[in-house]
Amino acid sequence: MGKFLILSLLLMIISGCVQTGESNSNSIFIDCGSTSNETVDGRKWIGDLSSEGNFSVGNLGANINASTATLNGDSVFEPLYKTARLFTNSLNYTFKGVWGNHFVRLHFCPFPFENLNVNESSFSVSANGLRLVSELNVPNEIAYKNLEFQRSGINSSWFSLIKEFIIVVNSEAFVLEFSPSGGSFGFINAIEIVPLVDELFAGSINKVGGNAVSLNVSERGSETMYRLNVGGPEIKPAQDSNGWRMWEVDSSYMITADAGFEIHNSSNITYASMNDSIVAPLPVYETARTMSETEVLEKRFNMSWKFEVHPGFEYLIRLHFCELLYEKARQRVFKIYINNRTAFENFDVFDRAGGINKAYHVDFLEPISSKINTLWIQLGPDTAAGAAGTDALLNGLEIFKLSQNGNLAYIDRFNALEESMGNSKSLTLWIGVGAGLASVVFLAVITILIIYFCRFRREDFTKKSCSRWRAGSSRGATVSNTYARGSLGGGQSVFGSMPTIRVGKWFTLAEILAATDKFDEALLIGVGGFGKVYRGEIDDGTLVAIKRANPQSQQGLTEFETEIEMLSKLRHRHLVSMIGFCDEQKEMILVYEYMGNGTLRSHLFGSDLPPLTWKQRLEVCIGAARGLHYLHTGAERGIIHRDVKTTNILLDENFVAKMSDFGLSKTGPALDHTHVSTAVKGSFGYLDPEYFRRQQLSEKSDVYSFGVVLLEVVCARAVINPTLPKDQINLAEWAMKWQRKKLLHTIIDPRLNDKYCPESLKTFGEIAEKCLADEGKIRPTMGEVLWHLEYALQLHDAWIRTNEAESSCRVESEGAQADEQIGESSNLKASTPTDHLC
The missing domain is CATH 3.30.200.20 (Phosphorylase Kinase; domain 1)
Structure with a gap:
């Protein structure tokens, strides 16, 4: 038995070496605009003007080889980026003997070109008829990427762009064609063509919220939008021998980086299946991100990543997992959400991979409508699964855009960038004018104030x-x-x-x-x-x-x-x-x-006012939560409202919610204390039971009362109603029984008429349940409550957009059918007189 295992291991190693060697030997690396070869990152790059290489360059005489002595970047590819091929007419690279699936990477690094403004470049790229990019402006796309990172608080200095595509070649020649936009020009610095020995994608894939579908992903062509090493450092191409892939760090894409911390374990990691060796290198599985402080309830929030994507395409999301800590099943069970929908429940890495230190991946398909340009990936605890720990884990993440009707190109985003840059210039001009006017006004006001002060001083x-x-x-x-x-x-x-x-x-x-x-x-x-x-x-x-x-x-x-x-x-x-x-x-x-719209309660029950929509209710709760969060954190010791209820939440003419009535408010505890000892005050039905028992007031007392408000918003009934059956008198107790059964939707205000997102209501109910925990220490803070409410609103907005898109498609379809019926009816009427005469 031992000899058999050793032999199997040797065969795996030999097979891996053969595959790697075959992949590397058949790879093509081109240094565009260069007359000589260059060794970069352990690979030999052939100059496209040299006589080597199994490729040819068409229409070369009409194009230019450009070079620069220096670059202000630190990329490993910098030697390649000092030369480029410029084209003002169509340019093509033709490769012979290229069959099967390949990574195709195009490298772009703009530098000053003689007599040409690189910022005005615009061009398209096709591969054997598959449109890869259209009207690409490289400086704009680089600027956009830097802008997105800066919005996330990351100092970014990208100076180059790499576009990666996965393309199947099933003809004798593989042609990359570069075409400048009318009157413009284009450029290319380097090209990689790396064969995939095995298919990267399976024949069928799980659709988010649905069953497995067969898409022939490998045949369609795709673009790699994101590839992240979650919880670990950047992985350089040289560290990925099965494709020379680059893996970014994930922190810049996280909504809250503190929601997960990094773990590392590099011992004895193997692939769950031999076929997985091409999927990702082992370093991806040696690091992971897990949820922070899962022992404390208010810290049990989803780890979330947000990505900009192109509307109107289907996306394959690949998640990489490897259990690094637990040695038994059911010790880490969690949920996977994609674009605010549940993609997988009760996910147990140990169970699915077959043990600890086993590299495993799972794929999902998510269509993005033409009205959405973001993709959310979230992992959170599944408290109902009966796991020992309420935790989640992720090792790596990839997002691939799939072609639609022979097209992978999308250009609206960069036109929008140019527009925003133009608006920015206009804004700068107006700021300058405004600053001048403000200076004059400021001096005038100062003068008036001095005169005013002197006058009152005299009097x-x-x-x-x-x-x-x-x-x-x-x-x-x-x-x-x-x-x-x-x-x-x-x-x-x-x-x-x-x-x-x-x-x-x-x-x-x-x-x-x-x-x-x-x-x-x-x-x-x-x-x-x-x-x-x-x-x-x-x-x-x-x-x-x-x-x-x-x-x-x-x-x-x-x-x-x-x-x-x-x-x-x-x-x-x-x-x-x-x-x-x-x-x-x-x-x-x-x-x-x-406050023109009075109290929140008056819009929930007890009046003939029209009912609030689910979105309005969410927005009102979010506004009130922001007000309470400010009370708790805006001063050195914070302020505890002590009388949070729907009659003390007022709505202005635009239904913006504002907290009112601070007559019972109390300054919060000192930094070295957890509570303030004081007599019990507040409104019956909203009172924190822990505060009532111990006479110890804290910010979590407001959180409890706010939880009751959330239930009042959902159910639209009084918190105490003695006319109801005994088990329904107290709203908090009654509603929590249904919430714990995951049946809160059965007691929701019937006037909502199912016009709400079920996932949004689910999130809303979960945060209300956490607010109403018996012990204050395990209730969330108002900041955490606010985060979940905003997330519930995002879920609802996404649901509305999806429904509107489906409704629009349905109306168009019904309209087409109606037109067809009218046409048939017209034809019938036109033929009737003739038939009658006959």
Whole structure:
């Protein structure tokens, strides 16, 4: 038995060596524009002007060989990039004796060409009739790639471009044809043609969300869009003996790099199948990325990668796996999502590969509509699978674009880049003009302010607007900070620094009475423990909400003081803003921005207002989450709202959500503490049970209350309804029973009429469930809740776009059928008179 294993191993090694040698010996490497040969990266590159090589160059006399002495890059291919073949007419390279599947790589590196502006180059490339690129502008594409990296926070200095295609050659001659666009020119620095001994793709492939389909991928021709070594360093071509492929690092494509950390293990890794040896080199499987801090619930979020792709094509996504840690099945089980849809559930690398340290890959097919230009790959825990760990793992990732009707070319993206660059130039001009005008305005404002200040200094005008307004409470609480009459706005930085002087407009009581028509009850829009809220209109016609404190309510006065204190510190788009105040004749009044659409609750139930769509509900929740996230993180110690509920989430005229009512708010714990010990306050049904039991308040108490809000948004019913059966009275308890069964959709607001993405609702329910965890320490932060809600919105938007595309196709199809029926009917009518006469 031992001899048999040794013999088998030797045969595998010999077979691999033969395949590698055959691949390398039949490869063609061309240094374009060069008269001599060059050894680069361990390979011999033949100058296209030399007499060597099994190829010919057509129409060479009409083209130019260009060269440069220096380049500002550090590519391993730099010696090849110092020469190029320029063409102003059609140029072709013809290869004899090239059969089967091949990697075809085209190298482009723009450098100054004599009498030609490389930025104006534009050309197309075809391979045996398969259109590879159209109207390619290399500098634009390089600039676009650098721009995408910079948007991801990566310092990038790409100076060259490599286009890789996988092409099957089934004729005696293989012709690469380069054609300049009308009046332009093109160039090429180097060409690689590397044979694939085995087919890289299987005959059938799993379609995302569907069954396996047969596509003859190897026969179609494809372009390599991305090839990543996940969790590891860049793999150079010389390290990949079965194709000379380049593997990028993955971090620049991750949405949140901290969502996964790198692991390494280079011992005893083998391929799960002998045929897999061509799929990827072993170094790809020696590193991986796994999920960060899976022991803590709020850290259990998907690892996500986002890619720019070309609309209107089908994509093959290849994921590479190798279990490096666990020695048993069911210890790491996770889900795979592609473009916001579940591609695979209960994925167990150990089980599918056949053990630890076994290299394995899986392919998926994903069509991209003409309206989408992004592709998301996500891996996340499958908590329902009963695995020992809620983790995910990925070693490598490749994305291939498949040809459509003999075409791989796409050009709109780069036209868009040119347009954006043009817009950028216009923007620069306007910025310059604006800066000049701003300087003049700034000087004028400074002058006016100086005159204004001097005038008030002479008049010795100061007013203490909140001067010792004492409530009837036993502790004699006071509110005493100076306001500057007539001053507006200011006071709060985006990072949460707090002003020492409260800022707002000082209103006279006469102005308040005029704005509310003497507190006309017809303008009443709310009542609370603090008093009443009226709709009003101030001098300039602005609608405002005017909160009038009730001096007889000790609770109201205490909350009112807190509200003044908090609103003096806070400025955020998703927090209701205070415009000013009034403190005449024992009245204490606050003036807020008016929220035209009232409370969130009024749009969920208890009124005849039209129901919110699922997208509107998601956007409202996202806005409220942003406001709470700002409260928790915007100040040094943070602020705990303590009364999160749907009546305290207000909607403006554009349905932008804003948190309101900070009367119960509390400054968060110091950095070395986890909670604030305080008496229990809040609204029944929303109260954090841990806070209720221990009287220990933390930011996670707001998270719990927000979880109840999420369920209220889904179910559109009151959080406490005593008229319902006993098991349905408490919304949080009742809804969680259905959520844990993965049946939340059965109790959703029926007015949504199935006009929502099921995957979006699933994500929404999962984050609500995490918010309602019994222990605060395992609830997510508001930042993490916000991330998941935004993801749920992305899922819904993608679902809407897909449905619209399918609906459009269906309408067009029905229209064509109708036209056909009308035509047949017309023909029938035209023939009827003749038949009658006969």
